[in-house]
Amino acid sequence: MLRTLLSIPVLxxxxxxxxxxxxxxxxxxxxxxxxxxxxxxxxxTYDVGEDSIELGASSEVPGTxxxxxxxxGYDTGGAAYxxxxxxxxxxxxxxxxxxxxxxxxxxxxxxxxxDGKTGPxxxxxxxxxxxxxxxxxxxxxxxxxxxLDTNFYATTSAHVVDGILFGGTAQxxxxxxAYNWDYGDGSTSTTSNPGRTWAKYRITEFDPxxxxxxxxxxxxxxxxxxxxxxxxxxxxxxxxxxxxxxxxIVAPPLxxxxxxxxxxxxxQDCIANPTGIGC
Amino acid sequence: MRQPNLLRLSIGALLLASLSGCVxxxxxxxxxxxxxxxxxxxxxxxxxxAAEEAYAExxxxxxxxxxxxxxxxxxxxxxxxxxxxxxxxxxxxEFAAKGGQASGDVRNNxxxxxxxxxxxxxxxxxxxxxxxxxxxxxxxxxxGNSLVSDDRPDESTMQVTFDFxxxxxxxxxxxxxxxxxxxx
Numbered sequence: 001m002l003r004t005l006l007s008i009p010v011l012x013x014x015x016x017x018x019x020x021x022x023x024x025x026x027x028x029x030x031x032x033x034x035x036x037x038x039x040x041x042x043x044x045t046y047d048v049g050e051d052s053i054e055l056g057a058s059s060e061v062p063g064t065x066x067x068x069x070x071x072x073g074y075d076t077g078g079a080a081y082x083x084x085x086x087x088x089x090x091x092x093x094x095x096x097x098x099x100x101x102x103x104x105x106x107x108x109x110x111x112x113x114x115d116g117k118t119g120p121x122x123x124x125x126x127x128x129x130x131x132x133x134x135x136x137x138x139x140x141x142x143x144x145x146x147x148l149d150t151n152f153y154a155t156t157s158a159h160v161v162d163g164i165l166f167g168g169t170a171q172x173x174x175x176x177x178a179y180n181w182d183y184g185d186g187s188t189s190t191t192s193n194p195g196r197t198w199a200k201y202r203i204t205e206f207d208p209x210x211x212x213x214x215x216x217x218x219x220x221x222x223x224x225x226x227x228x229x230x231x232x233x234x235x236x237x238x239x240x241x242x243x244x245x246x247x248x249i250v251a252p253p254l255x256x257x258x259x260x261x262x263x264x265x266x267x268q269d270c271i272a273n274p275t276g277i278g279c
Numbered sequence: 280m281r282q283p284n285l286l287r288l289s290i291g292a293l294l295l296a297s298l299s300g301c302v303x304x305x306x307x308x309x310x311x312x313x314x315x316x317x318x319x320x321x322x323x324x325x326x327x328x329a330a331e332e333a334y335a336e337x338x339x340x341x342x343x344x345x346x347x348x349x350x351x352x353x354x355x356x357x358x359x360x361x362x363x364x365x366x367x368x369x370x371x372x373e374f375a376a377k378g379g380q381a382s383g384d385v386r387n388n389x390x391x392x393x394x395x396x397x398x399x400x401x402x403x404x405x406x407x408x409x410x411x412x413x414x415x416x417x418x419x420x421x422x423g424n425s426l427v428s429d430d431r432p433d434e435s436t437m438q439v440t441f442d443f444x445x446x447x448x449x450x451x452x453x454x455x456x457x458x459x460x461x462x463x
Contacts, residue, residue, distance in 0.1 A: 032362045032363055032365070032366040033366060033455070034363065034365075034366035034367035034368070034369060034370035034371070035337075035341045035355070035359070035363075035367035035370065035371070035455070036341075036345075036367065036370035036371055036373075036374055036418075037366075037370055038411070038413070038435075038437065038455055038457065039341075039345075039385065039413050039416055039418065040418050040426050040427050040428055040431065041413075041427060041428030041429075041430060041431025041432070042428050043457065158458075158459070200454075201402070201403075202361070202400075202402045202403075
């Protein structure tokens, strides 16, 4: 009798296994640029998601206007957009185009409206400028624990796209202004904060963040992020001008499973020994 | 017969008690509360001035390390912190390994406060925008080959974030990002 009882403490080396979330946060971490990277120009300029659209460097024949206007390459590696002030150059506009390495096309303002006033540039006028697609991220990656905070974040940032506006060479800068989250359980939220990873906030996993959300019921959910961008345009080295209206782009949806966390006693590390007691 | 049963029960209870004592684990321990922290800058203006001063000191220390060919990059610990510090030290060690040499300096201006969060956490207390001009800085390896990227913009708007060090009562650079390359 007693021997049977005393055999129980053999399992005294029971190990608590909590599902490790290390892997999910590691995935979300990006390499950090150090001080020197900003001095030698080796650090990528824009913090864009892996799902961003790579626009090709080819261009259509300028002047076609409308939605068939060319899209130009956008170098995430640090393109310079500095205005040109070299007086030796005949035309500031030409020099500006040289810097962009694109064929320069004279810019003409939009046609006057019936009142003889120049109408504002609207979002539909810049339809040929394709902003980079935003991407949604979540921690833990593709699963959540009912009752605990799941951290959602968007990876997008302000970026400049070259193209043709009214037959002329122009740039459009897209700036994310709102992030609309549809959590797939009937709840939505709109924030102006893109959110960031737990690691970047330097807080513990499952801590609340400005963009975290708590699921109440287990199940499979599809989470959709829509990012609203404001746009500005400029031509030939002029200053940035507002574009009327906003543009909303939906990121590729995330699918994830919410479940209850259960703490179990196991004999050993279940990853090292998946067939061990309790695993 | 009764005695072994009693013994069994008590050992069982003891075991249960000892097992339940195992429940807390590091993974679920919440971080120490830091809600009592309040940054010492009374106004946004004071916060911005402190950030300017801290970034000037950071720039000076990086410049000093570069002038020394990347020697003793851990000197940066006096002005930076966290993953950014680690990445910076790594980069400077590589610079030293190449026999790096630096000439000229970096100029910063147009500081603008993005955010000041005086309460709660010592992390990310202040974030500022600033204009960083690196056109005067030249970096070469031991053979005189340039270590500067061909498309390095002369100046860029940077977003710089500072943590507050309670021990030293000063701001440390914890994150630097290019906000707008080639534009200030």
